Amino acid sequence: MPLGKLIFHFFLLATIVVTKTHSWGAVGHAFVARIAMTFLTDSSKTFIKDILPWYVYGNMSMLASWPDNILYPDTNPVGYLNWDWSKPLHYVNTPDYVCQYVPSRDCVEDNCIDGAIQNYTKRLANTALDHVQRQEALQFLVHYVGDIHQPLHSGFTSDRGGNSVRGDDPES
Template sequence: MTRFLYFGLFLLVANNLAADATARTADPALWGRDGHKAICLMAWWDMKPETRSAVRSLLATNRAFDRFMESCLWADQVRGSDPAYDRYTTAHYVNLPRDATSFNLERDCGDTFCAVEAVTESLAVLENSDSPPKARLNALKFLAHFAGDLHQPMHAGYAFDRGGNDTAVTAFGEPSNLHRVWDSVLIERSWASWVDMASHLYFDITDADREAWDSLNPARWAEESHAILRETAYDFGAHGEVDEDYRAKNITIIETRMQMAAIRLARLLDAALATG
């Protein structure tokens, strides 16, 4: 299927998404609202038609969300709202040691329900057609969100600063922290809207990219993110300045990670939900 076919799909939905495109939030939600919705919109475009149909059917079991992109924010929205979801509080990230080059389940998750485990568990529930409809719907929403989180380098970070949340920086003259910079600040400095970002990033993805990004192993995603974090994330000014040079160096990394998350999420959902 060519990207031109998807362009027609983009034009069809763009008007319905226009109001969302201009919405901003001061809350630095994980990957940011814009990042998560862009990832899920790209995944929506890339998944098989029968997968989209299955996703629509699952969403129809609970009318809280009309669109897949909105449902991808749900895992943030339920944090602290219901004791039934307390175990997912730690599922948005995984902490690795500074010198780690590979993921180790016992070392990096231990008794904590981490993002790698959350993706694996959610996928198992989703692909089991005998799972209750509510459980499958929740699994869809968790999977879409946590797959995105694992591709954000600060979500495979260090425990000592809580994935950059405790590393204070001055981002373009404003007080911030390193986690928020990677969640939303660099994206907001680079794109006018999340729909514009999603469309441009999606139509830049090649078949060669899809082949190169064929890993559906969440442990591998964590390793990739951690390697990026070690190499570049903490390379800011001596006094904690995040400036245009830092943005220019890292925005392409962020964009590529979003593209990878979208393609991998689409393939996971195809495997779990497509019948043909």
């Protein structure tokens, strides 16, 4: 069977068999971070090991979900309201059915994932910032690079960052 037909049949079977979908969560974020780590130079690995907490031994994947974990009362019962400002930084939306991203319209004051990636890249490189600020910058950056590669983190306004898109069978 030709490869194209095989792929088509696989996806057809997957849509029949798979009835529920989930975001990739901690496992997906860890996986993206591990892949990224394979592309680091030795000096970059040393830099990251020096920035991250000692107990992760320079392993970015161990903290890749931190920006999600700090947002909700079930994962951060005491401090989640302190991080509420960061929720819009996990995605970017364009107006419904407009398939062109315009930063001045879609990321006002850098309050979206594009602005967050640019901001935290600059903060990580800024040696005038203290260690904690640069550590947070790296953790946010690792997470947001994972988010931007996840489906539905770039979508239409009515999608609400993918939260309005159902991927499961509403009858189940």
